[in-house]
Amino acid sequence: MIQLTLQERLQQAVLSLMPAADVSSVLVRPCPEPKFGDYQTNALMGLAKRNQLNPREFATQVVEALDVDDCCEPVEIAGPGFLNFRLKTVAISHALVSAAKGEHLFYRTAEVARTIVIDYSSPNVAKPMHVGHIRSTILGYTLAQAFRLLGHKVVTDNHIGDWGTQFGKLLVGWKEHLDQDALAADALAEMERLYKLVNSACDEDEAVLDRARQELVRLQDGDEENLGIWREMIDLSRHQFDEIYGRLKVEFDETLGESFYNDRLKGVVDELTGSGIAEDSEGAKVVYFNDQKALKKHPAMVQKSDGAANYTTTDLATLEHREKSWQPSEVIYVTDGRQQLHFQQLFALYTRWKPQHAMKLNHVWFGAILGEDGRPFKTRSGEIIRLSDLLNEAEQRAFDAVTEKSPDLSEDDRREIARVVGIGAIKYADLSGNRQSDYVFSWDNMLALVGNTAPYLLYAYTRIRSIFRKLEGESIEPPASFSLGQAEEVALAKHLLRFGLVLEQVIDECRPNFLCNYLYELAGFFGSFYENCPVLLAEGEVRAQRLALCDLAGRVLKTGLETLGLETTERM
């Protein structure tokens, strides 16, 4: 939090010279190069330019008005007008001492807790979850954890696709082509087969399409037989979703599928038409956005020409429900980037429908998964890889690795470690990139066990734990100060101080890869420290200080990993 102190004082110094200045962009950030210092600001140059001042002279004046002697060495003006701050060891020591006493862990929680609704995962009933679902599931869960860590209230909602036109075809398939044995063996695969079968039959034969429409109408009219089949399809699907979520250790506060809002859809359409927001077009009800450049040519449809509502309508009802139920300050949708237009329409439409709403509506989108040819991802046989197969493969590879590295451990232990490492590797691989970049799927990349990967972080953690196991019963007092005599200690300590800043960035921009980078660097700094600074063999104060550094690094690592949804292990 030192960084925020510096920033506040810097802003005050600027204001003392320029009372009318907007200092919100006067930020202090970590230096790109340690040789320049620990923190820097580049904001003075822009400010000077806008006010037609010489940037170096302005920087000099700011430095004169700035008092940071308690935590920094004399501030340095560099290049065209950077300010470089170098922390005093006593300031670092002070932060470490209070953390070692358990007063904080280098971050602080929000003074005003916000309520955030996060909508993620949202698989469709009767379809197996495949690798495409993992990004939303893992990203959403991680964001929820990050908001919670910083003291916010989060409601997670799995908006599963359990209603809609696909059920007409599924019902035809179920009634005419169901293979009970296949259903018992792998329900989702069988339902997917039925859907594909009827779907292609519909393309060729108008009569099949008619039957599908009739079955759908019957379902929507409450026909007992169709409702029963529908419920069974949902139960079978939910069972398999839960199995995946269990393995991923992902949870939801709510699972309100599309069907939950079914009774409200007609009312929504009536309100929109009644108030003149929606109008008729080619038999459908649509909303035009002539006031918005980006949406001008893209009206949103809220009712199809056959009278049925569609997903925009459902999403409107969902937003209404969320606002009523939780009064969130923000609703976050985690989906792939192809739905950007839909959410632009939805947000604009909701604001027109309920102009008084105060929710920030945020579409957190992510890039596509591509095959090695750069085209949307499929295996050679044209199938998308099933999520359960991916998890199995990850655990198997991790098991082979742990068996090779630690053959002395029992098989049960190795299985458990392989589970933590394998699942962790997948999650980390998914979270460590910029979410908006498309990424190329490859088994070796996703399940890698060396380099910038989960096992690297977990290994650093096990080394820390190993040190504390060797202490056995020995009681350790938190040190009264840190002398930080070796460069590796300083680098590790300074990095610990930045934890809070990174967490803020993660929730501000909904980008968990900042946390991945931070933890990877932390593990790296710990690695150098570990190789160069004996802990147990050190003596007196130094030993106590190094033990405390190890403990703090371990706690930050564990907290960070848990925020990413990764479990830790004591040995591997």
Place this chain on the structure above:
RNA sequence: GCGCCCGUAGAUCAACUGGAUAGAUCGCAUGGCUACGAACCAUGAGGUUGGGGGUUCGAAUCCUCCCGGGCGUACCA
């Protein structure tokens, strides 16, 4: 056609939203376990950031024009 996103080392990705010498990892080469776990550490090679032009103290990032790719573009969600 229109709109959005993208092109960075042999490969996979970063780059704190305009900052200082574009960083990692894999792979490749070299060195290090009689100091706490070598799933580690240290060192090296590898780049005209797709291409041209522009904006300015400063550009992978902003503007513009080409080249190449992905996605979307009213009755799927």
